[in-house]
Amino acid sequence: MAKLAETRITGGDWRGRRIATPRGLDVLRPTRGMVRQALFNILGGEVAGARFLDLYAGAGSVGFEALSRGASRVTFVDRGRESLRVIGVNADSFGCRDRVELVAADAVPWLRRRPTAAVEADVCYVDAPYQDDEMLAALQVLGDLAPPLIVCEHHRARPMPDTLGTMAAVRTAHYGLTDLTMYRPQDREKTNP
Numbered sequence: 001m002a003k004l005a006e007t008r009i010t011g012g013d014w015r016g017r018r019i020a021t022p023r024g025l026d027v028l029r030p031t032r033g034m035v036r037q038a039l040f041n042i043l044g045g046e047v048a049g050a051r052f053l054d055l056y057a058g059a060g061s062v063g064f065e066a067l068s069r070g071a072s073r074v075t076f077v078d079r080g081r082e083s084l085r086v087i088g089v090n091a092d093s094f095g096c097r098d099r100v101e102l103v104a105a106d107a108v109p110w111l112r113r114r115p116t117a118a119v120e121a122d123v124c125y126v127d128a129p130y131q132d133d134e135m136l137a138a139l140q141v142l143g144d145l146a147p148p149l150i151v152c153e154h155h156r157a158r159p160m161p162d163t164l165g166t167m168a169a170v171r172t173a174h175y176g177l178t179d180l181t182m183y184r185p186q187d188r189e190k191t192n193p
Helices: 033-047 060-066 080-093 107-113 117-119 134-145
Strands: 004-008 018-022 050-057 071-078 098-106 123-126 150-155 167-175 178-185
Touching: 018 060, 018 080, 033 060, 033 167, 033 178, 050 060, 050 107, 060 071, 060 080, 060 123, 071 080, 080 098, 107 117, 107 134, 123 134, 134 150, 134 178
Parallel strands: 050 071, 050 123, 071 098, 123 150
Antiparallel strands: 004 018, 150 178, 167 178
């Protein structure tokens, strides 16, 4: 078993509490606290009561941040069983296991098998390893499904498309080498930045 590291929740009911994160996994890079805090400041009240889909969940820090800020449910999807095991341990320690679904799967095939999971989500968060070419395939599948909001965390040097199926990029926020690009259905883009 890999050693555990910790990261802190930046806001909401669990602000300041620590979540364990797997250490030593080659592609695991928990989203920095500054980026998580900025993301949830942008989303504001949209998180309360939301169904949140965390693709490439890794350490689960974004999904737990969503739960802390009032999301009703988070589905964590990751191919790493150790990552999902640690997410489950954290869910138990926070007393929110009933609000968490753990899915051991590759994101793209899972989205194709379970499209309703994305369609029914209020926020779909995509944070693939920065060099993973599968990320664009996951975004294309999500773009065709058109959930209310897709947020993609990516390296600043990696440009994102302006559209994904029926979705349009409505905002890109920069945090050092990390960018957050947000997509909404094109008919909603003018009313919900």
